[in-house]
Amino acid sequence: MTFNDYQFKEYIHQALAAANFERPTPVQEKLIPVVLSGRDLVGESKTGSGKTHTFLIPIFQMLDETADQVQAVITAPSRELATQIYQAARQIAGHSETDLRVVNYVGGTDKTRQMDKLQSNQPHIVIGTPGRIYDLVKSGSLDIHKAKAFVVDEADMTLDMGFLETVDKIAATLPRKVQILVFSATIPQKLQPFLKKYLSTPVIEQIKTKTVISDTIENWLISTKGRDKNAQILEMTKLMQPYLAMIFVNTKARADELHSYLTANGLRVAKIHGDIPPRERKRIMSQVKNLEFQYIVATDLAARGIDIEGVSHVINDAIPQDLSFFVHRVGRTGRNGLTGTAITLYQPSDDSDIRELEKMGIAFLPKLIKNGEFQDTYDRDRRANREKSQEKLDLEMIGLVKKKKRKIKPGYKKKIKWAVDEKRRKTKRIEARARGRAERKARKQEF
Incomplete structure (x- = not known):
């Protein structure tokens, strides 16, 4: 099935063609018709599956371009995610002959200026972080009481970051018949009260896949036993020759340490974590998109909040403390059908965590660096397996x-x-x- 088989508005078809979107992903093929039907929806699928266009395309299809009012509200738990959705929406809107007002309201921007603009006209589609959207609604500047659709993207991350209460307040100001669409990589139990409160007999779809991570990703496991980890990562960077590599660490202090080490050894490395000011982070992201860096050292904030095109390699400096983040880290590569390589460094004390990841359906290829290249090595369980066979x-x-x-x-x-x-x-x-x-x-x- 191709996007040409859908009866979309002409400018939507033009936008999809311009973005080289020919065929819908499994998530899009299954859920776009559900969204177009007007039903409430809870869509659960793995990261990188195409959720953004799953709700954006139907929103534009159902949009009344002549109505001067807010018709859709979309929340995302981070500025980066909101900005990515905004850019995707702007790309579609840019092909419409009618002026479509799509706005992005996130923290760290000029709220007073946003309020002044809202006095003259209201946007058609509102995208942003829950806090800033609710501030504008509470002040009376943003009028969303006639919105037809409300999207909560990355609902599990919204919950983890403590924003669900604010999303609840936004939902309370919307009309009773608003269509609510909840998209998430996982649906935690703590999200259930919100779903029961606002969603009316929703369609609940879990798009199952053969693997937890994309089958376009090679997932390597390399031991750090007896090795200096900084030197080991530096050696790997020389062997990988990545287009763009993301190196994930567990703490801000470790991000600072590794960034300094790699930079001192002549690599072009960006650094992203929670202590980087919003303006500086925005500048760094702009440089990343302009390919001014070949490596990005990041904490898990970036793993869930940033979608960077062209990531060929992911390195896990250590296994994340919250194992669910492993999938989101690795999912930064191997997107849109492209191949990718994820390398996880581990030590013997990580064995129980690795076993838990394997229970989730994640398969590892054991590797080592020898004679200036990556080589296959024995399974870390070979001794235990040999003993069992005796x-x-x-x-x-x-x-x-x-x-x-x-x-x-x-x-x-x-x-x-x-x-x-x-x-x-x-x-x-x-x-x-x-x-x-x-x-x-x-x-x-x-x-």
């Missing part, structure tokens, strides 16, 4: 083996070894006699 010793045998480990007199080890071997021989003889009896009995029954 015959199980009975209690008497285990006791004998344990005795071997003690500090004993010369010659005694040989006696223990002989005893262990003799026990094995006896066991084999007993098993052989039992098989012989069974075979003789079977032959007698034949006659």
